[in-house]
Amino acid sequence: MTKEQRKRIETEFYRYEQNRNEAANFISDRALAGMGVDYSKERVKASHGNSVEESVVKTVDDYMRMYKWCLVYEKTYDHFKWTHHENLMEMKYIDKNHKECICDVLHIAPRTHDYWVVEILERALLWAEEYKLL
Numbered sequence: 117m118t119k120e121q122r123k124r125i126e127t128e129f130y131r132y133e134q135n136r137n138e139a140a141n142f143i144s145d146r147a148l149a150g151m152g153v154d155y156s157k158e159r160v161k162a163s164h165g166n167s168v169e170e171s172v173v174k175t176v177d178d179y180m181r182m183y184k185w186c187l188v189y190e191k192t193y194d195h196f197k198w199t200h201h202e203n204l205m206e207m208k209y210i211d212k213n214h215k216e217c218i219c220d221v222l223h224i225a226p227r228t229h230d231y232w233v234v235e236i237l238e239r240a241l242l243w244a245e246e247y248k249l250l
Contacts, residue, residue, distance in 0.1 A: 128185040129209040135182040188243040
């Protein structure tokens, strides 16, 4: 795992709750409103499509990317279910506790914390590659 991949995964894990809420709201709003594009006010360009349609597609792609990152977190979390790794994920990425606090609560050494974080991120990397996010 490269440093950039690790940074990206951890950033998305820290944003998990925000991304999950935004993606869920977007999907439900779009489902209620319909995904139609009003072509009556937009000129159709030659071969590039029109700007309204491009905007809708870009927005949907952005929210799908958020949703896929949420799936990466959830699949990784499910893999480590019923272990201390699960507690570490909750404390680190959801509650945003510091390393020292996590080590005190879980009664582990800082080195063990680092080792477990690497295990979690390696599992997440596999899911991110599965969903073509990295």
